[in-house]
Amino acid sequence: MKKATAIFEEGHHRWYAIARDPMRPSFLIDTNEYLVQSGHDALLTDPGGMEIFPTVFSALAEVVDPTQVRQIFASHQDPDVISSLALWIAFNPNIRCHISRLWETFIPHFGGDKQTLIGMPDEGKELHVGVAQLQAVSAHYLHSSGNFHLYDPTAKILFSGDVGAALLPEDDNALYVKDFDRHIAYAKGFHVRWMGSNQAKRDWCERVSKLTIEQLCPQHGAIYRGADVMRFINWFDELKVGMA
Numbered sequence: 001m002k003k004a005t006a007i008f009e010e011g012h013h014r015w016y017a018i019a020r021d022p023m024r025p026s027f028l029i030d031t032n033e034y035l036v037q038s039g040h041d042a043l044l045t046d047p048g049g050m051e052i053f054p055t056v057f058s059a060l061a062e063v064v065d066p067t068q069v070r071q072i073f074a075s076h077q078d079p080d081v082i083s084s085l086a087l088w089i090a091f092n093p094n095i096r097c098h099i100s101r102l103w104e105t106f107i108p109h110f111g112g113d114k115q116t117l118i119g120m121p122d123e124g125k126e127l128h129v130g131v132a133q134l135q136a137v138s139a140h141y142l143h144s145s146g147n148f149h150l151y152d153p154t155a156k157i158l159f160s161g162d163v164g165a166a167l168l169p170e171d172d173n174a175l176y177v178k179d180f181d182r183h184i185a186y187a188k189g190f191h192v193r194w195m196g197s198n199q200a201k202r203d204w205c206e207r208v209s210k211l212t213i214e215q216l217c218p219q220h221g222a223i224y225r226g227a228d229v230m231r232f233i234n235w236f237d238e239l240k241v242g243m244a
């Protein structure tokens with residue numbers, strides 16, 4: 001079963017990782033959801049597919065009142081990212097979903113309408129959760145043509161969507177990367193194939209290396225923390241991507 005683990009806590013400002021599910025059926029790619037809470041307001045990043053909605057919902061309900069989840073941040077349009085949207089709307093019709101403006105008219109095929117979907121401009125924008133101010137950071141072509149990451153300067157957390165993802169062996173369910181060199185071998189094939197643009201990747205590495213990041217939190221696999229964050233950015237910078 002999934003469970004929510006606090007990965008940052010400062011007063012009423014918290015981040016939870018609903019990450020690594022040892023019980024997931026093997027036909028589903030494992031996904032990480034993250035919950036940002038500030039006071040009585042919460043935002044959920046990449047809530048996942050409809051298949052895992054009950055697991056995510058019950059893990060989340062252990063730590064926050066689910067009615068406090070008023071916003072969803074979708075890094076991009078994939079089914080493992082946002083196909084649960086209709087179920088979240090059934091629970092709370094007032095929920096709002098931030099996604100690239102490119103996907104505004106595609107995502108309603110999963111559910112939601114003009115009111116639900118808030119299209120983000122290419123350059124990104126500021127998001128507010130309670131008193132916390134977060135930044136949607138552009139990451140276009142990594143891997144989607146309209147793609148965003150979410151940075152919290154107070155928590156020093158970058159939610160990086162599919163960037164940093166690793167397809168780990170089934171018995172490896174650790175929350176954090178322990179041995180970078182061993183870990184990155186499970187990330188390489190994914191990045192080479194799924195990341196489409198070397199130019200976009202270089203630009204992202206340059207921008208993101210200027211941010212203070214203590215935890216880089218991908219949508220699949222373990223979280224990079226401390227020195228492993230820069231290790232990952234440097235590794236990604238060197239990697240040739242966009243090859244089948």
Ligand SMILES: [Fe+2]
Nearest residue numbers: 076078143162
């Ligand atoms: Fe994806």
Ligand SMILES: [Fe+2]
Nearest residue numbers: 078080162219
């Ligand atoms: Fe993904």
